[in-house]
Amino acid sequence: SNTIKVAVVGGEGIGPEVTDQSHRILKWFSDRRGAPVALREAQYGLIPYLATGKVLPDDTVEAMEEADAILWGATGGPETTEVPPAARKAGSLLSLRSKYDLYANLRPIVANPALADSAPLKASVLKDVDFIIIRELTSGIYFGEPRGIETLPDGQRRGFNTQQYTTSQIRRVARTAFELARTRKGRVCSVDKANVLETSVLWREEVIALHQAEFSDIELSHLYVDNAAMQIVRAPSQFDVMVTCNIFGDILSDCAAMASGSLGMLPSVSLGPPDRLGRRKALYEPVHGSAPDIAGKGIANPLGSILSVAMMLRITLNRPDDATLLEKAVDTALAAGARTADIAEPGARKISTQEMGDAVLNAL
Amino acid sequence: SNTIKVAVVGGEGIGPEVTDQSHRILKWFSDRRGAPVALREAQYGLIPYLATGKVLPDDTVEAMEEADAILWGATGGPETTEVPPAARKAGSLLSLRSKYDLYANLRPIVANPALADSAPLKASVLKDVDFIIIRELTSGIYFGEPRGIETLPDGQRRGFNTQQYTTSQIRRVARTAFELARTRKGRVCSVDKANVLETSVLWREEVIALHQAEFSDIELSHLYVDNAAMQIVRAPSQFDVMVTCNIFGDILSDCAAMASGSLGMLPSVSLGPPDRLGRRKALYEPVHGSAPDIAGKGIANPLGSILSVAMMLRITLNRPDDATLLEKAVDTALAAGARTADIAEPGARKISTQEMGDAVLNAL
Ligand SMILES: CC(C)[C@H](C(=O)O)[C@@H](O)C(=O)O
Ligand SMILES: CC(C)[C@H](C(=O)O)[C@@H](O)C(=O)O
Numbered sequence: 001s002n003t004i005k006v007a008v009v010g011g012e013g014i015g016p017e018v019t020d021q022s023h024r025i026l027k028w029f030s031d032r033r034g035a036p037v038a039l040r041e042a043q044y045g046l047i048p049y050l051a052t053g054k055v056l057p058d059d060t061v062e063a064m065e066e067a068d069a070i071l072w073g074a075t076g077g078p079e080t081t082e083v084p085p086a087a088r089k090a091g092s093l094l095s096l097r098s099k100y101d102l103y104a105n106l107r108p109i110v111a112n113p114a115l116a117d118s119a120p121l122k123a124s125v126l127k128d129v130d131f132i133i134i135r136e137l138t139s140g141i142y143f144g145e146p147r148g149i150e151t152l153p154d155g156q157r158r159g160f161n162t163q164q165y166t167t168s169q170i171r172r173v174a175r176t177a178f179e180l181a182r183t184r185k186g187r188v189c190s191v192d193k194a195n196v197l198e199t200s201v202l203w204r205e206e207v208i209a210l211h212q213a214e215f216s217d218i219e220l221s222h223l224y225v226d227n228a229a230m231q232i233v234r235a236p237s238q239f240d241v242m243v244t245c246n247i248f249g250d251i252l253s254d255c256a257a258m259a260s261g262s263l264g265m266l267p268s269v270s271l272g273p274p275d276r277l278g279r280r281k282a283l284y285e286p287v288h289g290s291a292p293d294i295a296g297k298g299i300a301n302p303l304g305s306i307l308s309v310a311m312m313l314r315i316t317l318n319r320p321d322d323a324t325l326l327e328k329a330v331d332t333a334l335a336a337g338a339r340t341a342d343i344a345e346p347g348a349r350k351i352s353t354q355e356m357g358d359a360v361l362n363a364l
Numbered sequence: 365s366n367t368i369k370v371a372v373v374g375g376e377g378i379g380p381e382v383t384d385q386s387h388r389i390l391k392w393f394s395d396r397r398g399a400p401v402a403l404r405e406a407q408y409g410l411i412p413y414l415a416t417g418k419v420l421p422d423d424t425v426e427a428m429e430e431a432d433a434i435l436w437g438a439t440g441g442p443e444t445t446e447v448p449p450a451a452r453k454a455g456s457l458l459s460l461r462s463k464y465d466l467y468a469n470l471r472p473i474v475a476n477p478a479l480a481d482s483a484p485l486k487a488s489v490l491k492d493v494d495f496i497i498i499r500e501l502t503s504g505i506y507f508g509e510p511r512g513i514e515t516l517p518d519g520q521r522r523g524f525n526t527q528q529y530t531t532s533q534i535r536r537v538a539r540t541a542f543e544l545a546r547t548r549k550g551r552v553c554s555v556d557k558a559n560v561l562e563t564s565v566l567w568r569e570e571v572i573a574l575h576q577a578e579f580s581d582i583e584l585s586h587l588y589v590d591n592a593a594m595q596i597v598r599a600p601s602q603f604d605v606m607v608t609c610n611i612f613g614d615i616l617s618d619c620a621a622m623a624s625g626s627l628g629m630l631p632s633v634s635l636g637p638p639d640r641l642g643r644r645k646a647l648y649e650p651v652h653g654s655a656p657d658i659a660g661k662g663i664a665n666p667l668g669s670i671l672s673v674a675m676m677l678r679i680t681l682n683r684p685d686d687a688t689l690l691e692k693a694v695d696t697a698l699a700a701g702a703r704t705a706d707i708a709e710p711g712a713r714k715i716s717t718q719e720m721g722d723a724v725l726n727a728l
Contacts, residue, residue, distance in 0.1 A: 156531040159566030167520040202523030229619035255593035
């Protein structure tokens, strides 16, 4: 059948609160617009750990295994200390990214004019900001071996990690970037540190080779990562698709977060390799973390998770009209003044996580 | 004698132009205020390469060797292609940092209210921004071995680099940070990625150990690098002294550049280990590079280099009053409307590199 299987895993911290709202909205698209999804909720974190000894219990593994798309909340928080590191690691987000080979992490940065007042950047700088950072997610220094901490003969300690990339690891994520650029403004900016790192020299050579072989219709440019960080603050509207390695993408996407008003606004998807039909396993999640300081208070911004559902509608469900409908509903809610604490001007009325979900549903 | 030996090396691209202005100003402090400096000019780059086969000729090596402080311009540019990579590498900035063990790179970020109009950040965000990033400069992924590009049995290539830190490498740069914080607001923020990298786990443990042993009067906090990049854009006034590894410092300081209005405004110094008298070899340079696109036009902003001279007056010459005098003269020139192209509002009058030097001298 054409039914898309979706595992809904709220996780820890503010994860369950925000996912409740995006889950409601996904149901709305299923009920009212006939989006063909089968939703299966599953647990992650301290609660299943206490019951089963695993942060990622068998039922959740099964739900994620069979899923075409995973709607993920957040992991970690103060409760982390109650779970021993080994149990934590066995079910970590990094291990999931690796297990499902989710190598292409897409993080759209879109400035919303309604939020210009609470953003640190000037409205003139935010004008026309609409780009996507594609971060390589399953290699680089996050996963490279050897790694560790050793004691040297003189008693000192030495920590070491390995940054590494192969031809195919670079080319497949660059391919995702070039293909995405074809559906957008046709521009890719590849970010590296080729003036210092051999991994970056190889990165740049392979990106150029793929571009020449298959994507010469796309405009390709290159920036050093330090310059890219500055340009993202100075003039973020210059970018369309940016592609970079794991650690640079981690830093640059947070650096860019402020161009969208708040980290709480940012959606993402992590895509695996295409199967014969071009379908890719996908994990949708807000860019923000578990935010333990506000967890359980019902004040977190659910828009990062809700906009991740819009990405799911566009990418996994191939329903661009529904995606746009949802994005417009978010715009409408914001334009009408709906503000969670993170995006509210000092003194302005703040609404709850649930009320923001209501505001978006009402605008649909 | 107490005379401080200074090697003045303009280098390539806009390096010579901006260094001409900071050199004039350093001479002014020598002539008019009795700053005890002996200045020795030396060449670097394509010109000496064509004459001697070395970008860093023997005379320049000698000048730098005997110097207490080096006033450095910039390296690189289009002319780079005329110098073979091996000759380039033998005299590169990275090799100099390593040769003189200049492990502590200080990059102050100070927002100037006069530049608020041309900055991308809002004036409210720029208010009270005054912090220093201390970047470890002679280890980490820049220098770690093994490194290279290899061909795998299946014909693919693999690039690899090693991020590495030892106990003493971490502690000595953290010490610089804690000592500097004692002369400032007493706060150090250490930036790492300890949730992913073993090098960062060790970094954090060693910073904490040194803090407990010798600097418990200082307020110490820790941020993950992705969060730090966001906080630098969101609320840069929260920081006093930030300390981090080589690659994170490279990225974060450019990310922070916009909080000071323009990359052209940023000074820096790279310090070696203290000798028995506490004196440290020091290389002063603007954070910007050789900017080949505007080289030779006489329009570059010399304030990064001029403010590096203020740092030299404060640190190597131990003349804090002279340092403040020069910083105030820069403020006066800016407040009076002196603007090179990089910091001018659209349509405003732009002055040349030389005229900016004049404006600062007149304000002294
Ligand atoms: C929590 C952490 C391991 C993670 C990362 O660094 O990838 C997070 O910062 C992210 O960006 O998803
Ligand atoms: C030119 C380059 C090698 C250098 C660096 O990465 O250190 C520069 O970006 C800097 O920040 O001084």
